[in-house]
Amino acid sequence: MSEQLDTTPTTGPVLSAVNVTKQFRVAGGHITAVDDVSVDFHAGKVLAVVGESGSGKSTLARMLLRLMPVTSGQIMYQGKDVTHIKGGELRKYWTDVQAVFQDPFSSFNQFFSVGHTLRRGMGRQHLSEENLDQLIETCLGYVGLKPADAVHKYPHQLSGGQRQRVMIARALMMNPKVLLADEATSMLDASLRVSALNVLQDLRDNLGLTVLFITHDIGQACYLADEVVVMEHGLIVERGTTDAVIFDPKNDYTKRLLADVPDLKGSLKVRKDG
Amino acid sequence: MSGVLMRATNVTAVYAADSGKDVPAVDNVTLEVPDGQILGLAGESGCGKSTLGNALAMIANPPLYVVAGKMEIGEETIDLSTLAKGANEVHRGYRGATVSLLPQGAMNAVSPTLRIRNLVVDVMRAHKRDTTKEEALDRATDRLKMLEMPTRVLDQYAHQLSGGMKQRMVTVVSTLLNPQLLIADEPTSALDVSSQKALIEMLLAMVEKKIMRGVIFITHDLPVLSMVTDRLAIMYAGKIVENGPTEELVNNARHPYTSALLSSVLDPTEETRTKHVLGIPGSPPNLGNPPSGCRFHPRCKFAMDECSATEPSFLYERDHAVACWWANKHAFETVPMEVNQA
Ligand SMILES: Nc1ncnc2c1ncn2[C@@H]1O[C@H](COP(=O)(O)OP(=O)(O)OP(=O)(O)O)[C@@H](O)[C@H]1O
Ligand SMILES: Nc1ncnc2c1ncn2[C@@H]1O[C@H](COP(=O)(O)OP(=O)(O)OP(=O)(O)O)[C@@H](O)[C@H]1O
Ligand code: SF4
Ligand SMILES: [Mg+2]
Numbered sequence: 356m357s358e359q360l361d362t363t364p365t366t367g368p369v370l371s372a373v374n375v376t377k378q379f380r381v382a383g384g385h386i387t388a389v390d391d392v393s394v395d396f397h398a399g400k401v402l403a404v405v406g407e408s409g410s411g412k413s414t415l416a417r418m419l420l421r422l423m424p425v426t427s428g429q430i431m432y433q434g435k436d437v438t439h440i441k442g443g444e445l446r447k448y449w450t451d452v453q454a455v456f457q458d459p460f461s462s463f464n465q466f467f468s469v470g471h472t473l474r475r476g477m478g479r480q481h482l483s484e485e486n487l488d489q490l491i492e493t494c495l496g497y498v499g500l501k502p503a504d505a506v507h508k509y510p511h512q513l514s515g516g517q518r519q520r521v522m523i524a525r526a527l528m529m530n531p532k533v534l535l536a537d538e539a540t541s542m543l544d545a546s547l548r549v550s551a552l553n554v555l556q557d558l559r560d561n562l563g564l565t566v567l568f569i570t571h572d573i574g575q576a577c578y579l580a581d582e583v584v585v586m587e588h589g590l591i592v593e594r595g596t597t598d599a600v601i602f603d604p605k606n607d608y609t610k611r612l613l614a615d616v617p618d619l620k621g622s623l624k625v626r627k628d629g
Numbered sequence: 630m631s632g633v634l635m636r637a638t639n640v641t642a643v644y645a646a647d648s649g650k651d652v653p654a655v656d657n658v659t660l661e662v663p664d665g666q667i668l669g670l671a672g673e674s675g676c677g678k679s680t681l682g683n684a685l686a687m688i689a690n691p692p693l694y695v696v697a698g699k700m701e702i703g704e705e706t707i708d709l710s711t712l713a714k715g716a717n718e719v720h721r722g723y724r725g726a727t728v729s730l731l732p733q734g735a736m737n738a739v740s741p742t743l744r745i746r747n748l749v750v751d752v753m754r755a756h757k758r759d760t761t762k763e764e765a766l767d768r769a770t771d772r773l774k775m776l777e778m779p780t781r782v783l784d785q786y787a788h789q790l791s792g793g794m795k796q797r798m799v800t801v802v803s804t805l806l807n808p809q810l811l812i813a814d815e816p817t818s819a820l821d822v823s824s825q826k827a828l829i830e831m832l833l834a835m836v837e838k839k840i841m842r843g844v845i846f847i848t849h850d851l852p853v854l855s856m857v858t859d860r861l862a863i864m865y866a867g868k869i870v871e872n873g874p875t876e877e878l879v880n881n882a883r884h885p886y887t888s889a890l891l892s893s894v895l896d897p898t899e900e901t902r903t904k905h906v907l908g909i910p911g912s913p914p915n916l917g918n919p920p921s922g923c924r925f926h927p928r929c930k931f932a933m934d935e936c937s938a939t940e941p942s943f944l945y946e947r948d949h950a951v952a953c954w955w956a957n958k959h960a961f962e963t964v965p966m967e968v969n970q971a
């Protein structure tokens with residue numbers, strides 16, 4: 356994949372949210388899902404976003420991806436304001452910035468086979484059939500799938516984790532500069548999960564991939580992330596290096612969030628007698 | 630069946646393929662849920678856990694066919710096969726109230742134009758026609774409170790909820806009928822730790838108060854399983870390969886696959902910051918054409934000649950069962966974990 360890499364030199368963050376707010380109208384008023392959030396994504400780094408369910412993580416990711424308009428604030432990409440870009444510019448943005456969504460059951464077109472979905476994603480990048488097949492094989496291989504076992508299948512013929520893996524492969528095929536991964540590994544078993552994280556690590560270290568990694572799993576953040584941001588009720592309440600946030604949290608909410616994290620042997624159920 | 634809530638015996642479920650070659654995603658599985666207990670089910674992605682859940686909840690739909698298997702639950706013995714004439718009518722009588730499935734990724738099945746409150750009423754009425762709106766909503770409100778969810782979600786539409794809120798909403802809906810056995814398929818995969826805890830506490834409380842009599846908890850989150858389950862069953866390529874008390878299985882894995890899976894877990898410790906975890910080498914097998922003998926043999930560091938030739942049968946050591954040739958030759962020994970990182 357490396358020969359395709361566009362090495363435009365950049366200074367400063369690759370991607371930023373600047374004072375971004377999102378409000379939703381709901382029955383009986385409105386919700387501020389993301390509240391004046393500013394966050395920078397630095398080239399070749401993995402930034403994990405953790406926080407309570409409903410704290411605004413997916414909403415932030417959708418705005419960064421320009422899938423949802425901001426209520427106020429700006430999205431900056433490579434020093435350029437992309438908050439309102441359209442047409443060809445937006446399509447270019449969508450090749451550079453790829454996403455894997457939280458719910459593998461909704462983010463698939465049910466009528467397309469896996470092979471078709473993967474090829475379609477590559478639509479405007481002119482590759483020979485042979486190179487395309489090669490790329491599909493490489494990217495499916497990253498997530499433990501073989502083309503022969505996967506490309507002819509339709510989404511409903513795949514398990515939850517298999518769908519998630521196809522989505523990861525699809526995003527990686529585009530050779531993105533930024534990957535927004537929203538609970539992208541939640542339905543993978545521990546072994547496939549760590550393999551997928553290893554792939555992201557390699558792409559980060561070797562190709563400078565920048566990753567926004569939304570997760571509820573502190574263990575995964577610990578393994579992969581360079582920096583961690585903690586969200587609560589639409590606000591960023593703590594940010595810093597992974598070591599600082601996870602092993603020396605300052606904010607009360609972060610402390611509470613970390614206190615209950617189960618680990619494999621420390622959390623064995625206290626069994627009742629009889 | 631004293632002390633046992635549910636015993637499923639010799640369950641086989643296949644996906645019929647256009648090519649005429651069936652894919653047996655669940656292959657001759659036998660499984661028990663002790664009364665008042667929580668059984669965890671873990672295993673590789675695509676190994677057949679959700680398929681087994683569908684078979685046990687009696688909701689298999691073509692192209693999935695349950696070709697064999699029976700389930701004893703309470704006083705009843707149910708033929709799980711979907712091939713028998715009138716099977717669907719028989720099975721319908723048990724769905725929801727006897728066995729309920731909390732399906733993986735369920736909230737998409739819910740129409741985005743239906744308010745959550747109407748869904749709640751519909752589910753209750755489908756089972757018990759004369760349920761009043763108040764009864765249904767009271768029960769849902771109680772459960773939402775147990776999950777520390779705002780009751781405003783009842784007035785919202787599914788698409789307005791975050792991933793984790795949807796997941797908890799599905800839990801509320803699938804427990805509305807107070808099933809004897811709940812099969813929860815990845816109910817916490819999108820939940821932060823405190824929401825996870827609330828959901829787990831609700832399930833435990835419902836079992837404790839005998840509102841439900843047992844739970845099968847399917848998830849990839851092994852730390853969560855170690856926290857909530859009494860027993861664990863580990864599945865690989867359509868078969869259960871190990872089944873035992875949780876603590877024993879976590880501390881003394883007897884099957885090389887279990888051991889390899891456990892050593893891939895990323896605990897949130899300083900050690901995890903710096904170590905490199907390899908995962909299990911090789912790819913998950915194709916269930917349409919599984920490896921001979923023990924299905925794990927192409928990826929197993931302990932494989933020997935008999936492994937590819939003959940399928941190992943279950944060896945029972947007290948209440949810990951394992952199907953493996955290595956385990957057969959090393960009675961009561963724990964699989965040496967070091968091997969997994971070599
Ligand atoms: N389309 C929408 N309409 C109305 N409210 C919405 C919509 N999308 C999200 N919300 C609300 O915005 C808040 C934040 O949701 P979001 O999906 O960003 O949370 P999250 O942090 O990703 O949570 P989770 O961890 O559960 O996925 C929630 O209260 C949710 O109900
Ligand atoms: N409709 C179908 N037709 C053919 N094969 C199918 C179909 N649905 C599922 N399968 C296959 O059956 C196998 C078991 O799927 P299942 O959903 O039970 O896996 P799982 O253990 O729940 O995995 P996950 O952990 O990823 O959810 C998978 O290999 C899948 O590809
Ligand atoms: S039976 Fe053989 S191949 Fe299978 S897990 Fe045991 S040692 Fe490994
Ligand atoms: Mg989300």
Ligand SMILES: [Mg+2]
Nearest residue numbers: 514515679733
């Ligand atoms: Mg599944």
